[in-house]
Amino acid sequence: SNPRSGLPGRLTMVAGDGKVPIFGKIKKDYPFFMRGDLDAFPALFFDNLSSLLGILFAMIFVPVLASIILGDGRISGAHIGAFTDMIFGRMAPGIAIALAFGNVCYSWMAWKLAYYEDRDDVTALPYGINTPAGFVMAFQVMLPLCFAYADSAPEEFALKVWQGACSANFVGGLFEISGFWLGNIIRDNSSKAALYAPIAAVGFVYLAYVPFVAVNSEPIIGILPFALAFTGFFANGGKGIYIRGISSVLVFGVGVILKWAGAGKYDGTQEQQVATIVDAFYSFAGKNSILPGVSLLGFGDVGNFIGVVFPVALQSFIETMENVEAAAEKGDHYNVMEAMIVDGVGTCIGSVFGSVIPTTVYIGHARHKIIGARASYSLLNAATYFVLLMAGIFPVLFYFVDPISVGCILIFVGLMIVQQSFDVSAPRHYPCLCVGLFCLIADQSRLNGDTRIGVINLGAGGGIMASLIITQIICDLTDCRFDRAALYSLIACVFSEFGIMHGNNPVGINGGSVGLGELAVSYSDGATYESGLNEGWRFAVAYAMLTVFCVGHWVMQKFGRFPEAVKDNGVVEKPAEGKETEVSKA
Numbered sequence: 001s002n003p004r005s006g007l008p009g010r011l012t013m014v015a016g017d018g019k020v021p022i023f024g025k026i027k028k029d030y031p032f033f034m035r036g037d038l039d040a041f042p043a044l045f046f047d048n049l050s051s052l053l054g055i056l057f058a059m060i061f062v063p064v065l066a067s068i069i070l071g072d073g074r075i076s077g078a079h080i081g082a083f084t085d086m087i088f089g090r091m092a093p094g095i096a097i098a099l100a101f102g103n104v105c106y107s108w109m110a111w112k113l114a115y116y117e118d119r120d121d122v123t124a125l126p127y128g129i130n131t132p133a134g135f136v137m138a139f140q141v142m143l144p145l146c147f148a149y150a151d152s153a154p155e156e157f158a159l160k161v162w163q164g165a166c167s168a169n170f171v172g173g174l175f176e177i178s179g180f181w182l183g184n185i186i187r188d189n190s191s192k193a194a195l196y197a198p199i200a201a202v203g204f205v206y207l208a209y210v211p212f213v214a215v216n217s218e219p220i221i222g223i224l225p226f227a228l229a230f231t232g233f234f235a236n237g238g239k240g241i242y243i244r245g246i247s248s249v250l251v252f253g254v255g256v257i258l259k260w261a262g263a264g265k266y267d268g269t270q271e272q273q274v275a276t277i278v279d280a281f282y283s284f285a286g287k288n289s290i291l292p293g294v295s296l297l298g299f300g301d302v303g304n305f306i307g308v309v310f311p312v313a314l315q316s317f318i319e320t321m322e323n324v325e326a327a328a329e330k331g332d333h334y335n336v337m338e339a340m341i342v343d344g345v346g347t348c349i350g351s352v353f354g355s356v357i358p359t360t361v362y363i364g365h366a367r368h369k370i371i372g373a374r375a376s377y378s379l380l381n382a383a384t385y386f387v388l389l390m391a392g393i394f395p396v397l398f399y400f401v402d403p404i405s406v407g408c409i410l411i412f413v414g415l416m417i418v419q420q421s422f423d424v425s426a427p428r429h430y431p432c433l434c435v436g437l438f439c440l441i442a443d444q445s446r447l448n449g450d451t452r453i454g455v456i457n458l459g460a461g462g463g464i465m466a467s468l469i470i471t472q473i474i475c476d477l478t479d480c481r482f483d484r485a486a487l488y489s490l491i492a493c494v495f496s497e498f499g500i501m502h503g504n505n506p507v508g509i510n511g512g513s514v515g516l517g518e519l520a521v522s523y524s525d526g527a528t529y530e531s532g533l534n535e536g537w538r539f540a541v542a543y544a545m546l547t548v549f550c551v552g553h554w555v556m557q558k559f560g561r562f563p564e565a566v567k568d569n570g571v572v573e574k575p576a577e578g579k580e581t582e583v584s585k586a
Helices: 035-070 077-117 131-148 154-188 192-215 219-238 247-260 270-284 299-329 336-352 365-370 376-390 394-400 403-423 427-447 453-478 482-497 536-558
Strands: 127-129 359-361
Touching: 035 077, 035 127, 035 131, 035 192, 035 247, 035 365, 035 376, 035 394, 035 403, 077 127, 077 154, 077 270, 077 336, 077 359, 077 376, 077 394, 127 336, 127 376, 131 154, 131 192, 131 299, 131 403, 131 427, 131 453, 154 299, 154 336, 192 219, 192 299, 192 403, 192 427, 192 453, 219 247, 219 403, 247 270, 247 403, 270 394, 299 336, 299 359, 299 365, 299 453, 336 359, 376 394, 403 427, 427 453, 453 482, 453 536, 482 536
Parallel strands: none
Antiparallel strands: 127 359
16 A cells, blocks of 8 residues: 555655655654553663663773783772773763664654654664673773773873773774665675674673673572573563563562672672762762763774674674564564664764763564554653763662672573574574684683683684684585685685784784784794794684685585585574563664
């Protein structure tokens, strides 16, 4: 049908074509607020809250971890204090603006779609911070920057790390925007398992494994929230067994009660905890230190993190495409290009105002659609976080809640990402996806003091790009797509030579020192093969050998010596039913 064809002053369209004009008109009588919005808002709010709390806990721990690893006292308590002030005073307001921009934009898109298709039952796409990307920014960007600026004074240390991370986040936002024309090209020429491997690895290691270890440090607090995470999110076919929207509240609530009942061994006394909250109130409430534009004075550091931010942005815009397509299956045909632009611009705007965390469309549209939500749940989310983060109230909430129960939510989110990654990948690619997980496991092992050369080589630069490229190569080998495996092997060869992958090249071209994971031309620096320190060039040679191997197999395949290639990219048409659960997306 064509409900608007021939109507004076209105565009001719085809219902469901997904071509809503970016600057189109809105439906002024669209019922943007319904009872379902009151049900959808808490779910989206707690989606963002659990992720934001977990990411900020991780970021505050980053300089502590850097100090432990360095072990020489250069990063002091004053540095850690300045870093914390930077997070709540400068970064949090930037997050507020990014969330406000995206939630308002997606609400506006709902109004436009309602006009375009002349419907009243349009549900806005859910939007928030990119959870795994936030942990990538913490451990793969901010941590290396802490090492780089360890000799700086406390205030300068915090400023430089923040500026470098904001600048890297801005570049990641530009990559996200590029998805509006690159997205289909990359998706059509990559295996599903490879696209999901980096984010699944982050979900497994930093969102699931690390918080699970923390839960075991406080078992009396952690055991019930941990159990609730599984009964509330994974039980009953992924729908949970409790009233819709209450699972997150239960996890948080039980953890907070046990924390303030004194069940924690390492939380300090109640008097100390109250003093921390009071101090946070007087330090941050009613004020912020937002510095628009100043946040982007760290572009000199960005080059070293291209291999980190690009794979994350790549997976993000592919996921956005799929979430928009999922919304279309429920009847809401949004403009996918506009959605990818909004995600990227939201990330960029947040960076300008101080955010280091990318933003994205969330899984969950179907859930909100079923309960009758429209667009105001998104506006409520924007307004709530704008007040909490801009007015300096969030630090008080941060120190009031229990970090162990926050970790239990993150365990669910991380395992859900891993589960989803397997759901959308062909079973024959499961072993390849597992190899992709190894790259981030190696990086976590490296951060915990593992000095084995293989661990350092694999985890250099965070292992993100290696997770993507290696997984892609072995997926193609599995599918006998030897021509494409040769191409990706050649890409890996070039990336290894310049430190984008396997960036363990301590000796630069001029003999100077090069940090782990930094961009550098790798070469054999030793008098003998055995005495050299640089490793990247050895991987370049290895991938060149693999390229020749793949080309040889491709030639043999053309002569009928090997089976025909499987060219479906390992796509599973429909994920298992009931997998859409209650908390956020990648």
